[in-house]
Amino acid sequence: MSELRRRGGGRTESGAFLLGRREGQRRFFRAAVFYDDLDPNAYSSGVCILYADAFERLWGFCRAHGLQVLADVHTHLGDSFQSEADRRNPMVARPGHLALIVERFASDPVWRHRTGVYRYEGSHTWTNLSGWRARRILNTGTFA
């Protein structure tokens, strides 16, 4: 969260891919790859935008470290609801992918139950798992 805050500088959104491993129903976080490390211009429009080159770097990193993309996370100036652009443009359009959104550019304090948690179901549909459910998901890595 502090890296998201720092990289956005209180002026732009910032984001990262959360990498790790899936074991059964659980997801274990290992490493974050920030969008601006994949593309220095990722935030230049004020919102997070990545092009094909950035994804090539991401997949290369995953291969090299034996990790999977578990989720992406990005900040919003305001609340943690998905924008129309967020809904229409999943960072990873794979069913089961999670998109997390952190309000107020991730400024302190960051509350898990106020973090947007959206699971991609395919065909541009999402399940909203935000609220107290988000807290449990982020604590335990499971949807149970």
Ligand SMILES: [Zn+2]
């Ligand atoms: Zn957004």
